[in-house]
Amino acid sequence: MRDFHTDHRWLSINTATVRMQHGEPWPLPKILDACAARGIRAVSPWRDQVAAAGLAATAAQLKALELELSGYCRGGLFTYTDAASKQAVRDDNLRALDEACTLGAPCLVLVVGALPGALAGKVAHKDIALARTQVGEGIAWLLEQARARRMPLAIEPLHPMYAADRACVNTLAQALDLCEALDPAPAGEAAALGVAVDAYHVWWDPDLESQIARAGGGSDGDSGRGRGANRLLAFHVCDWLVPTTDLLEDRGMPGDGVIELPRLRGWVEAAGFAGYSEVEIFSRRHWWQREGGEVLDTCIERHRRCV
Amino acid sequence: MRDFHTDHRWLSINTATVRMQHGEPWPLPKILDACAARGIRAVSPWRDQVAAAGLAATAAQLKALELELSGYCRGGLFTYTDAASKQAVRDDNLRALDEACTLGAPCLVLVVGALPGALAGKVAHKDIALARTQVGEGIAWLLEQARARRMPLAIEPLHPMYAADRACVNTLAQALDLCEALDPAPAGEAAALGVAVDAYHVWWDPDLESQIARAGGGSDGDSGRGRGANRLLAFHVCDWLVPTTDLLEDRGMPGDGVIELPRLRGWVEAAGFAGYSEVEIFSRRHWWQREGGEVLDTCIERHRRCV
Numbered sequence: 001m002r003d004f005h006t007d008h009r010w011l012s013i014n015t016a017t018v019r020m021q022h023g024e025p026w027p028l029p030k031i032l033d034a035c036a037a038r039g040i041r042a043v044s045p046w047r048d049q050v051a052a053a054g055l056a057a058t059a060a061q062l063k064a065l066e067l068e069l070s071g072y073c074r075g076g077l078f079t080y081t082d083a084a085s086k087q088a089v090r091d092d093n094l095r096a097l098d099e100a101c102t103l104g105a106p107c108l109v110l111v112v113g114a115l116p117g118a119l120a121g122k123v124a125h126k127d128i129a130l131a132r133t134q135v136g137e138g139i140a141w142l143l144e145q146a147r148a149r150r151m152p153l154a155i156e157p158l159h160p161m162y163a164a165d166r167a168c169v170n171t172l173a174q175a176l177d178l179c180e181a182l183d184p185a186p187a188g189e190a191a192a193l194g195v196a197v198d199a200y201h202v203w204w205d206p207d208l209e210s211q212i213a214r215a216g217g218g219s220d221g222d223s224g225r226g227r228g229a230n231r232l233l234a235f236h237v238c239d240w241l242v243p244t245t246d247l248l249e250d251r252g253m254p255g256d257g258v259i260e261l262p263r264l265r266g267w268v269e270a271a272g273f274a275g276y277s278e279v280e281i282f283s284r285r286h287w288w289q290r291e292g293g294e295v296l297d298t299c300i301e302r303h304r305r306c307v
Numbered sequence: 308m309r310d311f312h313t314d315h316r317w318l319s320i321n322t323a324t325v326r327m328q329h330g331e332p333w334p335l336p337k338i339l340d341a342c343a344a345r346g347i348r349a350v351s352p353w354r355d356q357v358a359a360a361g362l363a364a365t366a367a368q369l370k371a372l373e374l375e376l377s378g379y380c381r382g383g384l385f386t387y388t389d390a391a392s393k394q395a396v397r398d399d400n401l402r403a404l405d406e407a408c409t410l411g412a413p414c415l416v417l418v419v420g421a422l423p424g425a426l427a428g429k430v431a432h433k434d435i436a437l438a439r440t441q442v443g444e445g446i447a448w449l450l451e452q453a454r455a456r457r458m459p460l461a462i463e464p465l466h467p468m469y470a471a472d473r474a475c476v477n478t479l480a481q482a483l484d485l486c487e488a489l490d491p492a493p494a495g496e497a498a499a500l501g502v503a504v505d506a507y508h509v510w511w512d513p514d515l516e517s518q519i520a521r522a523g524g525g526s527d528g529d530s531g532r533g534r535g536a537n538r539l540l541a542f543h544v545c546d547w548l549v550p551t552t553d554l555l556e557d558r559g560m561p562g563d564g565v566i567e568l569p570r571l572r573g574w575v576e577a578a579g580f581a582g583y584s585e586v587e588i589f590s591r592r593h594w595w596q597r598e599g600g601e602v603l604d605t606c607i608e609r610h611r612r613c614v
Binding site: 115118119121122123126127128132159160161164165168170171174203204205240242243244245258259260 | 422425426428429430433434435439466467468470471472475477478481510511512513547549550551552554564565566567
């Protein structure tokens, strides 16, 4: 396992972590400058932040600052209720894909969607099996577009508490089933479809260690599967607070909660992941109320000590 | 599948559902009277409510009203940090077991516990694997005591959002793995160790249908397991609201959320369950603010129409 104690070469900042300071938006250009000034080498920006700053301007700034991306957030939300909404979803995902290419992202992260209308508080239907079918079809369609652009797609399984409204792919096993069905890449080949493992979403899973090994391409023992491609495209960290007071925006700084982050990182690295450890924290009551630079400094310190 | 539309013969009320009215405690004797007055045939009371009313008095009232129990809430919380807390846990579980026997419960429901100290906001450690080991050992110990009293134990897997503080058994598959390891009862024999399937906790699980079939004693196909005992000891219903505003106390009345309750009940009954459908709702902002009788009337109406 890599030693993070002495530097932050492998720290990436998901820009949602500092999307606000004192409750007000912190613009992406300032976030990128503040990251570069601290020797942070990579970020993972969100589409709305990029749109506000301008795509070309963001690409130019990233290049000037020599900042890499550890991912691009995000495509997905594949579920729909009619032909028009299905087409709108696909058009939007194509735009996300093209933006990821322009920015030189290593992958487009997919939050796959769930029951249509749930995010607005009014579901069109309750059929989660149908939602899962639509998600599989949506990913299959997008994968062809992504292959043509050589842009890997990273399915991010979300915590089961988001199954109704954000993502109906809720375990690493479920995400890997999709990967293997849609992209049967053998060992040694680059996966066109992989996973983003976010500690917050998967830490509770009793099968986590074996499924991480499977994601890395190893046999998972139980299934008799042979070795396949390494599908570990991204690794996100934050922490689970006790108590957690909000389902979405009460995530913790690494070290402030109960997730054994070094153990998880050990599993991910043993499975072949050697990329960035991306800090992604949505925290309305704590970190979005602080000065942005202070949050970045804390991320650096915690990356070295707690991840 | 049984037709619930015309009567509520198979409705049970988990008494936490009406533990408060207008935010003030509603005493168990009054709850039991109100249930019986409505032709409700079964309840599942909580230990603190029974303690407040008196164990013998509660047993006598249940008998006088001809009310059955669909379960007794609850044993468990097996994790510990030292010999003294380990012994205290075991003593308390023995008391819960004896109370369940006195009340004539069909099973003692187990909420197994998680990281020690988490419920108080300060964890003693973060090792969820250790917590799971202690839970397995605690259930194994209690099972011997329960067998001697002929009282079945029902492991209730809780939603993964409770993995830190309430229960580190978070899927039906994980609960059934424990059951089969500790109580290898063959088909046709009564299980000493089974599960309580609560729709709120398991609805999101992509493996739910196959794991319910497995709980009923059927082979789950993938594993090659043969038929075993029917371990479906209890079936709880409430609903997942969108949005959900609190991790613990914002559960919905059946019909107000996104869970396909009739589909789940169909799976449970197809697997051999023929017992009560127990309504268990923790709802600080809605149902605990109403008059208790109104809540019971709503449970009856929703049981007939939405479960």
